[in-house]
Amino acid sequence: MYAQMIKSTGEGVKSLEEMDPQERAFQERINAGGKIEPKDWMPDGYRKNLIRQIGQHAHSEIVGQLPEGNWITRAPTLERKAILLAKVQDEAGHGLYLYCAAETLGVTRDQLTRDLLSGKMKYSSIFNYPTLTWADMGAVGWLVDGAAIMNQVPLQRTSYGPYARAMVRICKEESFHQRQGYDIMMKMANGTAAQKKMAQDALNRFWGPALMMFGPSDENSVHSAQSMAWKIKMNSNDELRQKFVDECVPQAEYLGLTVPDPDLKWNEERGHYDFTQPDWDEFFDVLKGNGPCNTERLEARNKAWDDGAWVRDGLMAHAAKKRAAKLAAE
Amino acid sequence: MSDHLFEYLCRMGDNTLVLGHRVSEWCGHAPVLEEDIALANTALDLIGQTTLWLDLAGEVEGAGRDADKLAFHRDVWDFRNLLLVEQPNGDFGQTMMRQFLFDAWHLLQLKALMGSSNAQVAAIAEKSSKEVTYHLERATDTVVGLGDGTEESHNRMQAALDKLWPYVGEMFTSDDVDAAMVDAGIAPDPASLRPAFDALLDDVFTAATLVKPQDDFGHKGGKSGKRHTEHLGHMLTQMQWLQRAYPDATW
Ligand SMILES: [Fe+2]
Ligand SMILES: [Fe+2]
Ligand SMILES: [Fe+2]
Numbered sequence: 338m339y340a341q342m343i344k345s346t347g348e349g350v351k352s353l354e355e356m357d358p359q360e361r362a363f364q365e366r367i368n369a370g371g372k373i374e375p376k377d378w379m380p381d382g383y384r385k386n387l388i389r390q391i392g393q394h395a396h397s398e399i400v401g402q403l404p405e406g407n408w409i410t411r412a413p414t415l416e417r418k419a420i421l422l423a424k425v426q427d428e429a430g431h432g433l434y435l436y437c438a439a440e441t442l443g444v445t446r447d448q449l450t451r452d453l454l455s456g457k458m459k460y461s462s463i464f465n466y467p468t469l470t471w472a473d474m475g476a477v478g479w480l481v482d483g484a485a486i487m488n489q490v491p492l493q494r495t496s497y498g499p500y501a502r503a504m505v506r507i508c509k510e511e512s513f514h515q516r517q518g519y520d521i522m523m524k525m526a527n528g529t530a531a532q533k534k535m536a537q538d539a540l541n542r543f544w545g546p547a548l549m550m551f552g553p554s555d556e557n558s559v560h561s562a563q564s565m566a567w568k569i570k571m572n573s574n575d576e577l578r579q580k581f582v583d584e585c586v587p588q589a590e591y592l593g594l595t596v597p598d599p600d601l602k603w604n605e606e607r608g609h610y611d612f613t614q615p616d617w618d619e620f621f622d623v624l625k626g627n628g629p630c631n632t633e634r635l636e637a638r639n640k641a642w643d644d645g646a647w648v649r650d651g652l653m654a655h656a657a658k659k660r661a662a663k664l665a666a667e
Numbered sequence: 668m669s670d671h672l673f674e675y676l677c678r679m680g681d682n683t684l685v686l687g688h689r690v691s692e693w694c695g696h697a698p699v700l701e702e703d704i705a706l707a708n709t710a711l712d713l714i715g716q717t718t719l720w721l722d723l724a725g726e727v728e729g730a731g732r733d734a735d736k737l738a739f740h741r742d743v744w745d746f747r748n749l750l751l752v753e754q755p756n757g758d759f760g761q762t763m764m765r766q767f768l769f770d771a772w773h774l775l776q777l778k779a780l781m782g783s784s785n786a787q788v789a790a791i792a793e794k795s796s797k798e799v800t801y802h803l804e805r806a807t808d809t810v811v812g813l814g815d816g817t818e819e820s821h822n823r824m825q826a827a828l829d830k831l832w833p834y835v836g837e838m839f840t841s842d843d844v845d846a847a848m849v850d851a852g853i854a855p856d857p858a859s860l861r862p863a864f865d866a867l868l869d870d871v872f873t874a875a876t877l878v879k880p881q882d883d884f885g886h887k888g889g890k891s892g893k894r895h896t897e898h899l900g901h902m903l904t905q906m907q908w909l910q911r912a913y914p915d916a917t918w
Contacts, residue, residue, distance in 0.1 A: 402695035402703065409691045413909040413918040414735050415684075415721075418691070419714045425694055426707035433700055446700075471909055471918070521918075529916045637696065645698020648759050648813065651820025655812040 339397035341552040375441040395435035396460035465628030472535035478518015491571035671847035680720030681748035687713030739910035750889035751834035764827035767806035784852035814875025836885015
């Protein structure tokens with residue numbers, strides 16, 4: 338998912354009896370499947386958590402442009418180039434919807450951007466991995482967008498109205514992203530020996546990082562329990578990860594590729610695949626800033642922002658002049 | 668005749684291919700999110716137009732080449748794009764000035780082509796002109812906004828205009844290919860587009876407080892393919908690399 342490791346501020350979930358009437362009415366509305374809208378009262382923790390979660394999600398869409406943007410100028414056919422451009426354009430659009438959703442909670446896009454650029458706010462660990470061959474465009478669409486969908490489909494029912502509505506728009510586009518990725522994988526896996534090698538290599542490198550997208554196990558986490566009570570998190574991390582593995586393994590088989598997990602096997606009794614956990618030490622390293630591309634990704638975003646300052650200033654100055662001229666004419 | 672038409676269609680398709688590629692280099696690096704989206708959208712339109720022009724070029728040539736074959740398997744001397752569009756992005760101002768100068772010409776060209784005696788050419792022009800109308804609007808707004816923005820943005824836009832101006836003249840030059848197109852009623856005489864182009868530029872530059880350079884010297888060699896700039900070769904090494912390195916693969 339795009340929002341990993343969101344720490345809530347609560348100390349555990351209060352029962353309805355422990356709540357004051359205002360909070361109780363709020364919680365009961367959520368329990369009944371109602372939506373919370375920007376002007377409604379909400380607990381501070383709910384607001385803060387949502388800002389972090391939606392902000393992290395938005396930042397992920399923005400930074401997520403970079404690993405795929407890395408291949409737009411090398412796309413092998415005009416059609417592939419067009420599809421990839423359309424996809425990356427969608428991701429920027431997702432960032433925009435999500436920043437708008439976050440702004441309804443009383444932060445500005447500029448504030449959130451500054452926190453991303455300073456490293457104070459995070460984005461998904463997955464975008465700190467490099468894209469090294471064309472097959473990576475397949476693996477990213479198939480696995481990364483696939484994992485994102487797994488997380489975002491349930492979030493269409495999240496309790497915060499603007500977030501839920503942003504998710505509905507986003508999910509419509511994500512399935513196209515996953516399909517185009519899988520389609521690239523099909524071509525590669527059924528192509529020349531070199532293409533097959535690229536496809537397997539991409540799966541080898543992206544499998545573990547994709548499993549990490551759901552975040553570490555949160556079965557016993559008070560933070561997750563609170564988020565789930567507020568319905569800003571709909572499933573546990575392990576639940577989603579399992580669902581993802583169950584879906585991807587047959588897809589990998591269909592491609593004729595090997596999932597890089599020697600202990601992967603179907604468990605008849607559970608009705609799920611047993612699989613090896615990804616390397617969580619690596620995950621925490623990436624979160625700390627030590628992923629293969631953390632430095633480049635943040636540098637690229639900072640450079641874009643700094644280089645763009647004169648453009649933003651110029652356009653604002655022009656808009657102010659126009660407003661003044663209009664006023665003077667009235 | 669079909670040789671000339673092939674050349675002409677390559678000119679149209681190579682312009683959109685090369686400019687689409689350049690614009691796509693911005694992906695993820697634009698000054699604001701809205702610009703990331705708009706630049707990707709412009710690139711996407713241009714790549715779509717490329718497919719139409721170059722597929723038709725391949726059809727006219729009749730040698731079994733399609734748009735991909737033409738885009739990824741020709742070398743520098745076979746490219747027929749204007750020198751303007753292969754110029755590097757520079758800063759955002761230079762990118763948008765290049766876009767404006769090209770769009771201003773491109774839209775006039777497409778509008779004229781909508782009346783082409785060749786129905787396929789007219790159809791592509793009609794479809795493209797809708798997209799390019801929007802490109803021109805957006806480029807105009809940006810040139811005006813930044814030209815008449817802060818002192819810094821003004822200076823950068825003037826510098827961009829001064830730098831790119833020597834690449835404007837080529838759009839209005841004529842050769843055998845153009846003459847053959849005019850004779851067949853397929854395309855307009857390039858020089859005939861100049862008055863409308865100049866009028867638009869005068870309006871926009873006045874609003875943008877920018878000064879059109881006096882010197883009308885124009886570099887040539889792009890649309891004829893006789894002498895491209897050094898930049899095109901580097902672009903092609905990147906753009907064509909996968910196709911060249913794995914020629915037996917399909918993607
Ligand atoms: Fe997205
Ligand atoms: Fe995404
Ligand atoms: Fe996506």
